[in-house]
Amino acid sequence: MDIAKITRLVGIFQPKKWLKNIGDSNVLETINNKDGCVEILIRLPFPSLDFENEVKTKLAPKVALMKGVESVEWVITLDIATLARCNDAPAIHGVKNVIAVASGKGGVGKSTTTVNTALALAKMGAKVGIMDADIYGPSIPLMLGVSDSRPEQYDGNSMKAINAHGLAVNSIGFIALHDQAMIWRGPMASKALMQLLNETHWGELDYLFIDMPPGTGDIQLTLSQNIPVTGALIVSTPQDVALADAAKGISMFRQVKVPVLGVVENMSTHICSNCGHEEAIFGSGGVVKMAARFDTECVAQLPLHIDLRADIDAGTPTVVARPDSEFAAIYAQLANDIVSKMFFQTHTISTEIPIKLT
Numbered sequence: 001m002d003i004a005k006i007t008r009l010v011g012i013f014q015p016k017k018w019l020k021n022i023g024d025s026n027v028l029e030t031i032n033n034k035d036g037c038v039e040i041l042i043r044l045p046f047p048s049l050d051f052e053n054e055v056k057t058k059l060a061p062k063v064a065l066m067k068g069v070e071s072v073e074w075v076i077t078l079d080i081a082t083l084a085r086c087n088d089a090p091a092i093h094g095v096k097n098v099i100a101v102a103s104g105k106g107g108v109g110k111s112t113t114t115v116n117t118a119l120a121l122a123k124m125g126a127k128v129g130i131m132d133a134d135i136y137g138p139s140i141p142l143m144l145g146v147s148d149s150r151p152e153q154y155d156g157n158s159m160k161a162i163n164a165h166g167l168a169v170n171s172i173g174f175i176a177l178h179d180q181a182m183i184w185r186g187p188m189a190s191k192a193l194m195q196l197l198n199e200t201h202w203g204e205l206d207y208l209f210i211d212m213p214p215g216t217g218d219i220q221l222t223l224s225q226n227i228p229v230t231g232a233l234i235v236s237t238p239q240d241v242a243l244a245d246a247a248k249g250i251s252m253f254r255q256v257k258v259p260v261l262g263v264v265e266n267m268s269t270h271i272c273s274n275c276g277h278e279e280a281i282f283g284s285g286g287v288v289k290m291a292a293r294f295d296t297e298c299v300a301q302l303p304l305h306i307d308l309r310a311d312i313d314a315g316t317p318t319v320v321a322r323p324d325s326e327f328a329a330i331y332a333q334l335a336n337d338i339v340s341k342m343f344f345q346t347h348t349i350s351t352e353i354p355i356k357l358t
C-alpha cells in the first residue's frame, strides 16, 4: 500500500476547500498502517458537518479502493482554533471565540436562535457557552430549564457558569431583578454586563455566544466595542419594521469593525401544525434582499412553528427535544456555516494569556 499516495489524496482533498493555509493547522495528523488496515487521523480547526460528509462520500471510497488497503478507519478530532478578535480586545479567560447574537427589534427570536444554534454546535463536539446579556428580557435560563438555579461562587471573586444541557451558562437575570435591570442607564448596564462576562468562570470554551440586548443604542454599541467578539450574527423576521432595525444592527457592528457573519431569517413562514400549510405571514424574501443590500447573506431560514415555541418554553429546546427534526438540521447547518465562515474570514491567533477587563 502506498502511504504517500493516501497522504497526497487527503492533501489534495483538504487544503483547497478546508484550509487557507495547510501550515496554519495541520489537518492531516497521521496515517497508520497495520497490514492493510489503515487508520487516518484528521484534526479540524472548527467543527464541520460538511467536512465529515465529504470525507464519507468523496474521499473514503477513493482510499478504500486503493491497492493493498483492506480496511480504513477515519478518526476526525477537533482542535478548535482561536481566531482574531475585533479591535484586538483582550480575551475572556478560557474562551477561544465569541459570537454576538443581536437583533434590532425585540421579540424576533434572537434568544431562540442563540440557544438552538449553541446546542447544535455543542452536538458537533465543541465546548460551548451562552451569556445572556439581554437586560430587557433575560430568557435564556427559562429556555434551558435552569431558571431556579443560581451560579455558585468560584475563587471568592467570580461565579461559576451553570451547566445546562451541556452548555456553560450565565445570565444577567440570575444577578439582577428584571425590573431593576430594565431601568439601568446605558453606562450602568454596560458595566454590569462586562462584569458578568469577565467575572464568570466559564471553564474552557471553544465558543461563547452572547445574547445581546435588542436594539442599537448606547448599551449595544458599548458592548460591541468592548467585548472581544470574533463575529456577529443578526436575527430578524422578514417584516419591514424588523428588517429596518436589523439593518441598523449590521451598520452598528461594521462601525466598530466586528465582522457580520450573516442574518438569520426567523419566522420565515408559518407552518400549520394541523395541515402543514405554509404561509409567509411576515412577507417573503425580505432578509435575503436586505442582507444582499448590506453585502452579507441570509445564513438560515427558520419557520414559525408551534414545536419550536413549545419545546423552548418547556426548557428543552428543539435541538435537544427533537434531534432528528428538520428544525434541528437547520440549526446544525447554521452552526456549521457560521463557524466555518468565521474561520475563513479572519486569521488564527495563538491562545494568548488572557487579560481581564475590570
Ligand SMILES: Nc1ncnc2c1ncn2[C@@H]1O[C@H](COP(=O)(O)OP(=O)(O)OP(=O)(O)O)[C@@H](O)[C@H]1O
Pocket: 103, 105, 106, 107, 108, 109, 110, 111, 112, 113, 134, 136, 137, 139, 214, 266, 267, 302, 303, 304, 305, 306, 308, 309, 310, 312, 313
Ligand atoms: N421560529 C419560531 N417558531 C415559533 N416560535 C418562535 C420562533 N422563534 C421564536 N419563537 C417564540 O417567540 C417568542 C420570542 O422569541 P425570543 O425570546 O427568542 O425572541 P427575542 O428576540 O430574543 O426576544 P427579546 O427581544 O425579548 O430578547 C418566544 O416565545 C419564542 O418561543
